Amino acid sequence: MSIVSKSEKPIRVLIAEDQTMLRGALAALLDLERDIAVVAQAANGREALRLASEFAPDIVITDIEMPERSGLELASDLKSGNGKARVIILTTFARPGYLRRALDAGACGYLLKERPVSELAEAVRRVHAGLRVIDPTLAADAWNAGEDPLSDRERQILNRAGEGHSSAEIAAHLRLSEGTVRNYLSDAINKLGATNRIDAARIARSRGWL
Amino acid sequence: MSIVSKSEKPIRVLIAEDQTMLRGALAALLDLERDIAVVAQAANGREALRLASEFAPDIVITDIEMPERSGLELASDLKSGNGKARVIILTTFARPGYLRRALDAGACGYLLKERPVSELAEAVRRVHAGLRVIDPTLAADAWNAGEDPLSDRERQILNRAGEGHSSAEIAAHLRLSEGTVRNYLSDAINKLGATNRIDAARIARSRGWL
DNA sequence: GCGTTTTCATGACATTTGTCATGAGTAATG
DNA sequence: CATTACTCATGACAAATGTCATGAAAACGC
Numbered sequence: 001m002s003i004v005s006k007s008e009k010p011i012r013v014l015i016a017e018d019q020t021m022l023r024g025a026l027a028a029l030l031d032l033e034r035d036i037a038v039v040a041q042a043a044n045g046r047e048a049l050r051l052a053s054e055f056a057p058d059i060v061i062t063d064i065e066m067p068e069r070s071g072l073e074l075a076s077d078l079k080s081g082n083g084k085a086r087v088i089i090l091t092t093f094a095r096p097g098y099l100r101r102a103l104d105a106g107a108c109g110y111l112l113k114e115r116p117v118s119e120l121a122e123a124v125r126r127v128h129a130g131l132r133v134i135d136p137t138l139a140a141d142a143w144n145a146g147e148d149p150l151s152d153r154e155r156q157i158l159n160r161a162g163e164g165h166s167s168a169e170i171a172a173h174l175r176l177s178e179g180t181v182r183n184y185l186s187d188a189i190n191k192l193g194a195t196n197r198i199d200a201a202r203i204a205r206s207r208g209w210l
Numbered sequence: 211m212s213i214v215s216k217s218e219k220p221i222r223v224l225i226a227e228d229q230t231m232l233r234g235a236l237a238a239l240l241d242l243e244r245d246i247a248v249v250a251q252a253a254n255g256r257e258a259l260r261l262a263s264e265f266a267p268d269i270v271i272t273d274i275e276m277p278e279r280s281g282l283e284l285a286s287d288l289k290s291g292n293g294k295a296r297v298i299i300l301t302t303f304a305r306p307g308y309l310r311r312a313l314d315a316g317a318c319g320y321l322l323k324e325r326p327v328s329e330l331a332e333a334v335r336r337v338h339a340g341l342r343v344i345d346p347t348l349a350a351d352a353w354n355a356g357e358d359p360l361s362d363r364e365r366q367i368l369n370r371a372g373e374g375h376s377s378a379e380i381a382a383h384l385r386l387s388e389g390t391v392r393n394y395l396s397d398a399i400n401k402l403g404a405t406n407r408i409d410a411a412r413i414a415r416s417r418g419w420l
Numbered sequence: 421g422c423g424t425t426t427t428c429a430t431g432a433c434a435t436t437t438g439t440c441a442t443g444a445g446t447a448a449t450g
Numbered sequence: 451c452a453t454t455a456c457t458c459a460t461g462a463c464a465a466a467t468g469t470c471a472t473g474a475a476a477a478c479g480c
Contacts, residue, residue, distance in 0.1 A: 019302065024327040025235035092229065117234040151427065164409035167467065178466090180429050186468050196436090197467080198408055199374030361456060377437070388436095390458055396438055406438080406466080 010037040011128045014055060016048035016062040016074060017041075017090070022113075026061075026120065033121050045069025049077050057085050059124050064091040064098060072101050079106035086127050090120070097148055097208025099138050109133040148209040149191045157184045159210050162201025220247040221338045224267040226258035226284065227251075227300070228276045232323075236271075236330065243331050255279025259287050267295050269334050274301040274308060282311050289316035296337050300330070307358055307418025309348050319343040358419040359401045367394045369420050372411025 013036055017023040020043070027038045040055045042048035046068040052060060060078060062071035069077070075087045088109030089102045099110050108127045111120065112135050123133040150158065160170045167185070171178040185197050194200035204210045223246055227233040230253070237248045249265045252258035256278040262270060270288060272281035279287070285297045298319035299312045309320050318337045321330065322345050333343040360368065370380045377395070381388040395407050404410035414420045 019323050020325060021300075021323045021327050021330065022232050022235065025232070025239055028239055028327065029235055090231075113229050113231045115230060117231050117238065120231065153428070162408070164404070164406060164412050166406065176428090177430065179431065182467060183429080183469085186470085189468075194374070196374060196376060198372070202374050363457065386457095387459060389460065392436090392438065393440095393458085396440085399438075 008035075010035050011059060011124060012037055012039045012055070012057045013124060014038075014040045014042065014048065014052055014057040014060045014085070016043075016045065016060065016066065016071065018043050018063060018066045026117070029117055030121060030124070036121060036124060043067075045071065045074040045077075048074055049081075052078060052083055052085055053081065056083060058128055059088060060085045061088045061090050061120070061124070064089060064093065064102075072098070072105050075102060075105035075107045088123055088127055088133070093208060094135070094138055095206070095208030096138065099134070099208075101208070110135055110138065112137070148207075150188060150204065150209060154184050154188045154191075155204070155210060157181055158188045158197070158201050158204055161185055161197040162205070162210070218245075220245050221269060221334060222247055222249045222265070222267045223334060224248075224250045224252065224258065224262055224265060224270045224295070226253075226255065226270065226272040226276065226281065228253050228273060236327070239327055240331060240334070246331060246334060253277075255281065255284040255287075258284055259291075262288060262293055262295055263291065266293060268338055269298060270295045271298045271300050271330070271334070274299060274303065274312075282308070282315050285312060285315035285317045298333055298337055298343070303418065304345070304348055305416065305418030306348065309344070309418075311418070320345055320348065322347075358417075360398060360414065360419060364394050364398045364401075365414070365420060367391055368398045368407070368411050368414060371395055371407040372415070372420070 013030060015023055015027050015038060017026070023041055023043070027041055030036050031038045039057055040051040042051050044067045048060065048062060049069070060074070062074055064071040071089055071091070075089070078085055078087055086108040087106065088111060089107050090111050090113060091098065092113045094112060102110050109123050109132065111123050111133065115135070126133050157170055157174070160173070167178050167181045171181045174181070185200070188204070189195070189197060189200045192200045192203045194203055201210065223240060225233055225237050225248060227236070233251055233253070237251055240246050241248045249267055250261040252261050254277045255272075258270065258272060259279065270284070272284055274281040281299055281301070285299070288295055288297060296318040297316065298321060299317050300321050300323060301308065302323045304322060312320050319333050319342065321333050321343065325345070336343050367380055367384070370383070377388050377391045381391045384391070395410070398414075399405070399407060399410045402410045402413045404413050411420065
């Protein structure tokens with residue numbers, strides 16, 4: 001089907017993934033493919049951005065949850081940069097909110113770590129050929145799941161609350177009154193149909209809104 | 211160094227890991243090693259146990275957090291069974307509590323997914339040769355970290371609290387008075403040096419006690 | 421510019437959560 | 451059998467959390 005012959009120059013790939021063992025294993029396997037060459041590896045988003053401008057890969061495969069800079073932020077950075085790299089998100093999480101944000105950030109692929117390795121190589125080829133590759137399970141979910149109902153402030157506060165910080169601590173950190181913080185949490189709890197702040201944080205996380 | 215020549219029969223390995231992509235990648239890479247053969251793969255603890263008795267592997271490499279039956283439970287099962295398989299735990303978590311429980315369950319190796327792939331093959335060889343392989347970072351930590359100070363009830367209640375259940379809900383579910391639940395939580399918070407129930411749950415989890 | 425909506429803020433009040441003292445029953449340990 | 455640790459319970463109080471009514475300020479469409 002593909003117009004480009006496999007004896008042409010290989011597809012240049014960069015892998016960003018914080019878990020060393022998975023990163024190394026995927027790089028080794030992809031590199032065994034005749035038409036793919038792994039030109040660089042990064043353990044976090046910041047490093048990935050630097051290496052992308054240095055090596056000018058065709059495809060960037062990236063995890064979402066990484067230190068320094070997330071895969072979603074990396075995708076945004078690459079879109080607004082001057083490179084030509086297309087981004088494939090590779091993550092554990094089947095969260096509609098993540099997929100939506102990934103597409104907003106210009107990603108061309110969204111693949112789950114639940115899938116067999118073989119699909120990764122195939123996704124690289126498809127995306128390089130100009131197609132989009134979205135995990136079929138999620139493509140359906142993403143729309144009926146609806147928008148994130150939380151405002152920026154609510155998200156920010158809920159996130160801290162979910163980590164065990166008290167209202168007073170959060171208020172001090174954001175220079176708000178304690179009552180205000182409690183109101184935001186109350187709103188968030190209400191919007192999410194939760195029973196308390198912890199429950200709300202759990203729900204929001206499970207949908208990829210935090 | 212090794213007395214056993216590499217031209218002998220290969221070391222038979224079973225891999226138990228719920229993330230398909232990682233499992234497949236590791237299996238493929240290990241299988242490339244001349245002296246190692248991956249004879250079976252499992253996506254959860256129960257399946258791993260079944261396959262272990264069917265294929266009689268020399269080494270079982272297993273993740274900890276898996277559905278059905280955890281890697282720690284699997285290690286126990288294998289020890290009390292009649293197989294000869296030695297267990298290597300392969301996990302994301304550098305938690306002293308996990309290491310301790312792994313050793314109690316008879317594991318011969320504890321390796322982190324933070325380490326390069328090459329160490330996994332090497333660990334397989336060492337453990338097969340009768341040695342123990344413990345991640346050096348953890349070996350030190352494990353002892354000064356101390357025992358889990360929580361009682362069974364405290365653990366049970368703290369776990370639910372950490373999921374966002376209210377004292378009243380927990381009390382109803384366990385048929386206790388609400389005050390009692392609050393007392394257990396207060397104890398747990400105190401023992402762990404936390405500031406509230408969420409913080410306590412977070413701390414306990416981070417040490418592998420929940 | 422004017423209404424409308426959204427976001428952000430405050431204080432008052434009710435409820436839930438955390439602490440402490442106290443005590444009874446039970447199981448395990450030496 | 452004395453000691454120790456764990457479990458469960460009360461009640462009283464302090465502190466944190468959740469709810470509600472209310473209003474200021476910015477953003478948007480018309």
